[in-house]
Amino acid sequence: MCGRNGRAVILLAVAVSSHLARAELDVIYDSGATKPLAPLLEVLGEPPDRSPSQAADLGAADVARLLPIRSPGLTPGPVSTRPLVLPHQGTISRPFFLIGSDPRSRQWLIDHRDRLRAIGAVGMLVQAESVADLEAMAALARGLPVLPASADDIASAIGIRHIPVLISRRGIEQ
Secondary structure, eight states: OOHHHHHHHHHHHHHHHHHHHHSOOOOSOOOSOOOOSHHHHGGGOSOOOOOTTSOOOOGGGOGGGGOSBOOTTOEEOOOOOBOOOOGGGOOOSSOEEEEESSHHHHHHHHHHHHHHHHTTOEEEEEEBOSHHHHHHHHHHHTTOOEEEOOOHHHHHHHTOOEESEEEETTEEEO
């Protein structure tokens, strides 16, 4: 069974995703090489019919389906503060941060949570192995939007190798 904490994480994920679904679209980074999503969705096709005896598929609400979350190009470590240089003269419209579920990221989130909230930063949890990792990071975030996702492409595009990290118009910092 899911337990109280598991249900809380599921409710948090549903609440955040429903809030984001209503929110205005924010482009975090656009390299100029954007491709349409429609051809990629065609491979999904129609879902198979389910018999009434089969358990309901929770889809995105089933946090276990998101695991493990891995970004092999990113490891916990120190990040030197530097200006952000984007290819194709792109800009960052909203600050965002990348964290893992490792001890360094956990402490960084605790230490910087108030500032992240004040600047309206959005987080990406780029490494987590278990539902317990997701629950722990959601508890530490205390309402900050932190979504699970791999970030190797973003890290490569902006030239970072370590987490935790904050990316904003001011630059890259830890």
